[in-house]
Amino acid sequence: MLEQAVVIEKPVHIEQIFINATPEQVWEAITDPEFTAQFFYNGRVKSDFRPGAPLKYVDERDGSLQIEGIVVEADKPRRLVLDEKYVWAPDVAADPVHREVWEIEPLGKVCKLTVSFYEVALDCATMRSILGGIPLIVSGLKTLLETGKPLPSR
Amino acid sequence: MSAHLDEVFQALADPTRRGILDRLFSKEGQTVNDLAAAFADDMTRYGVMKHLGVLENAGLVVTRRVGREKHHYLNPVPIKQIHDRWIGKYAERRAETLVTLKRRIEEMSNVGAGRRD
Structure with missing residues (x-):
């Protein structure tokens, strides 16, 4: 079992996007493998999303493990706290477990998705992956929910 | 948007x-x-x-x-959205132009090489 991240209160990084969808739709998109495979670097999420449950992202193309973690908190459809270790390459796998908080807030007809990162060193492979990858993931999620189609792959 | x-x-x-x-x-x-x-x-x-x-x-x-x-x-998300909407597509066209140019030059040099043979 993965060790839990030791969390101080201030995030190291935050990303936010507005999505024209309901909180339930956003929750479903981030917790259903059929959806995540379309915007999460081909990763199928595997978890029952109950506190304490294991969490995995598996590359649907070759079955390799991309991320392993545990669900710390799950308040459907508003808040998901995940402790994760990226394991797709040796450099990220060498970094300690970090925490991600996914928050979904309804705001009129749209909702605001905020992803906050805790316990990540500023200059490490995991942080570089977050800065490079999360904007693509949340934009892909927005496009998928708003148009029904994934972002074109590059 | x-x-x-x-x-x-x-x-x-x-x-x-x-x-x-x-x-x-x-x-x-x-x-x-x-x-x-x-x-x-x-x-x-x-x-x-x-x-x-x-x-x-x-x-x-x-x-x-x-x-x-x-x-x-x-x-960084709004900046990425600007990039996708306003920069990515022009950069792609430019990259395509360069690829086309490269192909033309290679074709020309092949023709040239053919003549020399």
Whole structure:
């Protein structure tokens, strides 16, 4: 079992996007493998999303493990706290477990998705992956929910 | 979406606000006091707060309150949206042009090589 991240209160990084969808739709998109495979670097999420449950992202193309973690908190459809270790390459796998908080807030007809990162060193492979990858993931999620189609792959 | 990008462009049009974003890029989670100290020579604390408000409305800055402190973070997502909408497609066309040019030159040099043989 993965060790839990030791969390101080201030995030190291935050990303936010507005999505024209309901909180339930956003929750479903981030917790259903059929959806995540379309915007999460081909990763199928595997978890029952109950506190304490294991969490995995598996590359649907070759079955390799991309991320392993545990669900710390799950308040459907508003808040998901995940402790994760990226394991797709040796450099990220060498970094300690970090925490991600996914928050979904309804705001009129749209909702605001905020992803906050805790316990990540500023200059490490995991942080570089977050800065490079999360904007693509949340934009892909927005496009998928708003148009029904994934972002074109590059 | 496009109305939102208007706000992003307006927020980015000001050099001081771009300066604030650069500051947050180099160190995330700064308080108004941190930023006001960094820009003390150029503007008042009130000025910094006003610019932060514009950046926050445009979604370029996201704040998180921890205890009594409010921390400011640079949100890269709107910049990525601008990139996808306004830069990516032109850059792609340019890249395509270069690829076409490369192919033409190679074809020409092959023709040339053929003549020499």
